[in-house]
Amino acid sequence: MNRKDSSSVGTSRRYAPATSITRGLNARHIHFIALGSAIGTGLFYGSAGAIQAAGPSVLLVYLLGGIVVYFMLRALGEMAVALPVSGSFAEYARKYLGGWAGYITGWMYAFEMIIVCLADLTAIGTYMKFWFPQSDAWIWVAVTLLIVGAANLASSRWFGELEFGFTIIKVTAVVAMIIGGALILIFGLGNGAHNVGIDNLWNDGGFFPNGASGMISAFILVLFAFGGTEIIGVTAGDAEHPEKHIPQAVNTVPVRILLFYVLTIFVIVTINPWRTITGEESPFVQIFSSLGVNWAAALLNVVVITAALSAINSDLFGAGRIMTGMAKQGLAPRFMAKESRGVPVATVGTLIAVLIVGVALNYFVPESLFSKIAALATFATIFVWLMILLAHVASRRQMSPTEVEQLAFRVPFWPYGQYFSIAFIVFTFGIMAWEPEFWSALAAGAAFIVIMTIVYYATRHNHDAEGTEDFAFPTA
Numbered sequence: 001m002n003r004k005d006s007s008s009v010g011t012s013r014r015y016a017p018a019t020s021i022t023r024g025l026n027a028r029h030i031h032f033i034a035l036g037s038a039i040g041t042g043l044f045y046g047s048a049g050a051i052q053a054a055g056p057s058v059l060l061v062y063l064l065g066g067i068v069v070y071f072m073l074r075a076l077g078e079m080a081v082a083l084p085v086s087g088s089f090a091e092y093a094r095k096y097l098g099g100w101a102g103y104i105t106g107w108m109y110a111f112e113m114i115i116v117c118l119a120d121l122t123a124i125g126t127y128m129k130f131w132f133p134q135s136d137a138w139i140w141v142a143v144t145l146l147i148v149g150a151a152n153l154a155s156s157r158w159f160g161e162l163e164f165g166f167t168i169i170k171v172t173a174v175v176a177m178i179i180g181g182a183l184i185l186i187f188g189l190g191n192g193a194h195n196v197g198i199d200n201l202w203n204d205g206g207f208f209p210n211g212a213s214g215m216i217s218a219f220i221l222v223l224f225a226f227g228g229t230e231i232i233g234v235t236a237g238d239a240e241h242p243e244k245h246i247p248q249a250v251n252t253v254p255v256r257i258l259l260f261y262v263l264t265i266f267v268i269v270t271i272n273p274w275r276t277i278t279g280e281e282s283p284f285v286q287i288f289s290s291l292g293v294n295w296a297a298a299l300l301n302v303v304v305i306t307a308a309l310s311a312i313n314s315d316l317f318g319a320g321r322i323m324t325g326m327a328k329q330g331l332a333p334r335f336m337a338k339e340s341r342g343v344p345v346a347t348v349g350t351l352i353a354v355l356i357v358g359v360a361l362n363y364f365v366p367e368s369l370f371s372k373i374a375a376l377a378t379f380a381t382i383f384v385w386l387m388i389l390l391a392h393v394a395s396r397r398q399m400s401p402t403e404v405e406q407l408a409f410r411v412p413f414w415p416y417g418q419y420f421s422i423a424f425i426v427f428t429f430g431i432m433a434w435e436p437e438f439w440s441a442l443a444a445g446a447a448f449i450v451i452m453t454i455v456y457y458a459t460r461h462n463h464d465a466e467g468t469e470d471f472a473f474p475t476a
Contacts, residue, residue: 030235030245033163033314039170039260039307043225047265048277050225054218055209055274056201059265065222066257068424069229071417072385075392076233077250081409084242088234089388090322094329096394097387103456104449105387106326111448112380113319114351116227118358119377120308120315121145127308130301141359144309149352152316155343159317166310173303174260177287181267184287200270209274217435219428220378225261227381228311229253230388234318247409320348379432379445386425389418 050058079092090109094102124144125137151162184196201207208215232249268283277283284303288296324344327336338346393415396404404410411417432438 030249033235048283050218050221051274051277054215056269057208057215058218061215061218061222062261062265065226068421069226070253071421072388073232073250073253074411076388077246078409078411079392080233080246081243085325091325092391093387096391100456103331104452105384106322107452108380109384110319110323112377113315114354115377117312117315117355120311121359124305124308127301127305145352148313152348153345162313166306169306174264177284178267180287181271184271196271198270200273204273204275216431219431223382224378231314231318234321243408316348316351319351320344323347376441376444379441382425382428389422393418
């Protein structure tokens with residue numbers, strides 16, 4: 001195979017990926033997975049921290065973060081439509097940036113998913129004590145793994161159906177909050193204890209009450225809230241018609257960000273003066289309580305449990321596909337490449353086993369230690385995004401103008417949108433280096449890269465020997 005054949009994604013002869021993953025996700029699944037990936041506990045609870053850091057200017061942070069996410073997903077979508085493989089962005093990083101980049105990207109993403117899953121599993125055990133205070137947390141952890149694990153081991157379609165149901169619940173909660181907030185703003189319902197209105201955006205210290213530094217410090221919290229959206233690219237290997245469904249899902253990103261983040265945060269900071277959003281309770285609970293919904297806490301408990309279940313479901317799916325793709329290239333233990341009925345059973349089963357051990361260990365380690373380890377998820381999220389963007393830029397540089405014109409789904413504003421997003425992410429790493437509270441995450445992320453780099457080069461002969469699968473053109 002010549003250089004152009006092996007490196008370009010822009011040819012009219014689309015690559016046939018070397019994979020036996022069953023394509024069981026239809027348009028409805030893809031759209032709701034894309035929709036649900038933007039709605040998680042980061043919105044229901046984490047938004048309070050971002051508001052406290054930036055005040056009303058957090059709206060600009062969400063807009064800027066949304067722009068970065070959009071260009072990242074467009075880059076991923078362009079590559080996924082041209083080359084729909086189960087390994088997704090780890091495969092693209094390997095193909096266009098080299099073996100080390102693919103290795104680090106894949107393992108970084110997998111480790112992030114494990115950490116996030118552990119945090120969400122632990123959270124579910126805590127949330128269920130709201131109704132069952134005397135119950136042991138391990139019971140709910142076991143039930144969660146049973147449900148989510150069964151769906152992921154059954155087929156990609158079962159995963160899609162489960163995610164569809166979770167997303168319906170999350171979307172309903174967000175829409176209800178927005179409608180409730182609109183009723184308070186327009187008709188003055190509830191919230192008599194606080195001033196209600198647009199002027200809350202500037203009344204208390206102005207739009208930038210904590211200055212530019214406050215707004216900048218919120219960048220990391222906001223970007224992490226968007227974590228998980230990259231699963232849209234991972235679904236390409238399971239989509240029935242990736243060339244059609246992936247572009248449709250990615251193109252809804254601007255609307256989803258405006259509706260579920262910017263509009264939601266706008267409602268929150270106009271109904272409640274930003275200093276009253278302390279994080280002691282979810283901003284969503286504050287909105288529903290203002291409407292006299294006394295069971296708001298119970299309602300939100302259902303939603304955050306759903307959000308946690310959704311995150312675990314998606315993380316297992318994403319990490320399973322990424323690691324299976326890496327195993328086929330010799331960048332992960334070979335047994336992880338095993339599939340059954342088009343499902344990467346070996347990888348998913350391994351991840352479930354690791355989660356069981358991890359949850360057990362979580363109860364024996366100091367909470368502070370676990371929180372520091374969990375901080376790596378922040379670093380890993382934006383690191384994976386950076387690698388996606390860099391892989392996309394590298395892929396474009398290997399293409400001729402004719403091949404670019406033949407791309408079925410091209411990123412807009414090339415190359416300015418990509419360079420802006422790369423610069424923004426690099427700037428975010430700079431923030432982590434500047435802010436002491438993020439030093440542990442930065443140190444953990446750097447240590448992980450160093451350790452995995454040593455492992456990569458120590459076992460490089462194995463990668464060269466096993467990673468023989470490549471992408472071939474159809475013979476027809």
